[in-house]
Amino acid sequence: MEFVTTMFAFFMLFGIVHAKEREPKIYARGANATIHIEELEIDEKNTLEITFSGFISKQHVTNVMLYAPMKNQRDNISINTIYKGRIEMIKIEKSSLRFLLLNVDFVDSGNYTVAIDSQRKGATSIFVPRHRLLGNNTESMVVHFTCNITYLSSIKIEMMISKQNFYVLKYDVKRRNCTEEGNLYRNRIENCVLKGSNFSFTIRKITFVDMGMYVAWDDKDILMDSVIVEFEGNNTASNPGKRNTNFSSLLIPNLSGSGEEPCK
Numbered sequence: 001m002e003f004v005t006t007m008f009a010f011f012m013l014f015g016i017v018h019a020k021e022r023e024p025k026i027y028a029r030g031a032n033a034t035i036h037i038e039e040l041e042i043d044e045k046n047t048l049e050i051t052f053s054g055f056i057s058k059q060h061v062t063n064v065m066l067y068a069p070m071k072n073q074r075d076n077i078s079i080n081t082i083y084k085g086r087i088e089m090i091k092i093e094k095s096s097l098r099f100l101l102l103n104v105d106f107v108d109s110g111n112y113t114v115a116i117d118s119q120r121k122g123a124t125s126i127f128v129p130r131h132r133l134l135g136n137n138t139e140s141m142v143v144h145f146t147c148n149i150t151y152l153s154s155i156k157i158e159m160m161i162s163k164q165n166f167y168v169l170k171y172d173v174k175r176r177n178c179t180e181e182g183n184l185y186r187n188r189i190e191n192c193v194l195k196g197s198n199f200s201f202t203i204r205k206i207t208f209v210d211m212g213m214y215v216a217w218d219d220k221d222i223l224m225d226s227v228i229v230e231f232e233g234n235n236t237a238s239n240p241g242k243r244n245t246n247f248s249s250l251l252i253p254n255l256s257g258s259g260e261e262p263c264k
C-alpha cells in the first residue's frame with residue numbers, strides 16, 4: 001500500500017495524473033472481459049441498444065445486442081450473430097448493465113456504448129494488448145509496434161497503467177524522427193525508427209514505472225498496435241496470463257481473466 005502511495009505521489013509530482021475521461025480496462029488475450037456500464041437509469045420498459053465502436057476501425061459501429069422488454073423474444077434480448085456464443089451473464093439492473101464478453105482479442109479493443117430508447121447514455125472501454133515484450137530492470141529496451149496503415153503521417157504512443165495514461169512520444173513520419181516526448185520520457189527515448197510497418201524506439205534505463213501497456217495511435221486516433229511491457233525474470237515472464245506477483249501487480253494493469261468481478 002505504501003508503495004502505491006509513493007508511486008501516486010511520484011506521478012503527482014510530475015503533474016501527470018490525468019483526470020480520466022475514459023478509464024479503460026485492460027484484458028489479456030483470451031480472457032473473458034466484464035463489460036460494465038454504470039450510472040444508467042433503466043426502467044422496465046426501456047429499450048437498450050449496446051453498440052461497439054472499435055479503436056481499430058473507428059468509423060464502423062457494430063450492434064452488439066438489443067434488449068427490448070416490450071417485444072416478446074426469449075429473454076427479451078437479441079444478440080448480434082457476430083457475437084453469438086461470446087456473450088454470457090447479461091445482467092440489467094436499475095442503474096447498470098453488464099455482461100461477459102468471452103475470449104477477447106485485440107480487435108475487441110474499443111468503446112461499448114449503451115443507448116436507452118435511442119439516446120446515448122453511457123459507455124465503457126476495454127483494451128486487449130496484442131503482444132508482450134520483456135525488458136530488464138535498469139537496462140535499455142526496444143519497444144516495437146506494427147503500424148500497418150497506408151497513409152501515415154504520425155504515430156502517437158501512450159502508456160497506460162490501470163487508470164492513468166501517459167503520453168510517451170510522437171513520431172513524425174516525414175521527418176523520420178520523434179518530435180515530442182512526454183514528461184516521464186523526456187531525454188530517455190532513442191532510435192525512433194519506422195521500417196516498413198515496424199515502428200520501434202528505445203527507452204533508456206527502464207524501471208518499474210515504465211511497465212504497462214504501450215499503445216500506438218495514428219494521426220486519426222486509430223489504434224494500430226498495443227503491447228504490454230514487463231520485466232524479464234523471476235515471476236511475470238514465464239507465466240503470461242497469470243497474475244503478476246510483487247510490485248508489478250500494483251502497477252501493471254490487471255491481466256486476470258474473468259472472475260475478478262463475478263456476475264450474479
Ligand SMILES: *[C@@H]1O[C@H](CO)[C@@H](O)[C@H](O)[C@H]1NC(C)=O
Nearest residue numbers: 030031032088102103257258
Ligand atoms: C471464459 O468463460 C467461459 C464460459 O463461461 C469458460 O469456459 C472459460 O474457461 C473462461 N475463460 C477464462 C480465460 O476464464
Ligand SMILES: *[C@@H]1O[C@H](CO)[C@@H](O)[C@H](O)[C@H]1NC(C)=O
Nearest residue numbers: 021022053054055058110111
Ligand atoms: C471512445 O470514447 C472516448 C471517450 O468518450 C472518445 O474520446 C473516443 O473517440 C471513442 N472512440 C471511439 C472509437 O468511439
Ligand SMILES: *[C@@H]1O[C@H](CO)[C@@H](O)[C@H](O)[C@H]1NC(C)=O
Nearest residue numbers: 069070071072073074075076
Ligand atoms: C420479457 O418481457 C416480458 C414482457 O414482454 C416479461 O414478462 C418478461 O419477464 C421479460 N423477461 C425478461 C427475462 O426480462
Ligand SMILES: *[C@@H]1O[C@H](CO)[C@@H](O)[C@H](O)[C@H]1NC(C)=O
Nearest residue numbers: 133134135136137139140232
Ligand atoms: C535480461 O537479462 C538476462 C540476463 O542478463 C538476459 O539473458 C536476457 O536476454 C535479458 N533480456 C532482455 C529482454 O534484454
Ligand SMILES: *[C@@H]1O[C@H](CO)[C@@H](O)[C@H](O)[C@H]1NC(C)=O
Nearest residue numbers: 146147148149150196197198
Ligand atoms: C496490413 O493490413 C492488411 C489489410 O488489413 C493485411 O492484409 C496485411 O496482412 C497487414 N500486414 C501486416 C504486416 O500486418
Ligand SMILES: *[C@@H]1O[C@H](CO)[C@@H](O)[C@H](O)[C@H]1NC(C)=O
Nearest residue numbers: 176177178189190191192193
Ligand atoms: C532525431 O533526429 C536527430 C538528427 O536528425 C537525431 O540526432 C535524434 O537522435 C533523433 N531523435 C530520435 C528520438 O530519434
Ligand SMILES: *[C@@H]1O[C@H](CO)[C@@H](O)[C@H](O)[C@H]1NC(C)=O
Nearest residue numbers: 142143144145146198199200
Ligand atoms: C521490429 O523491430 C524490432 C526492433 O528492431 C525487432 O526486434 C522486431 O523483431 C521487429 N518486428 C518485426 C515484426 O519485424
Ligand SMILES: *[C@@H]1O[C@H](CO)[C@@H](O)[C@H](O)[C@H]1NC(C)=O
Nearest residue numbers: 136137231232233234235237
Ligand atoms: C530473481 O530474483 C532474485 C532474488 O530476488 C535475484 O537475485 C535475481 O537477480 C532475479 N533474477 C532476475 C532475472 O531478475
Ligand SMILES: *[C@@H]1O[C@H](CO)[C@@H](O)[C@H](O)[C@H]1NC(C)=O
Nearest residue numbers: 233234235244245246247248
Ligand atoms: C516477491 O514475492 C515473493 C513471495 O511472495 C518474495 O519471496 C520475494 O522476495 C518478492 N520479491 C521482491 C523483489 O519483492
Ligand SMILES: *[C@@H]1O[C@H](CO)[C@@H](O)[C@H](O)[C@H]1NC(C)=O
Nearest residue numbers: 162249250251252253254260
Ligand atoms: C487487480 O485485481 C486484484 C483482485 O481483483 C485487486 O486486488 C488489485 O487491486 C487489482 N490491481 C489493479 C492494479 O487494478
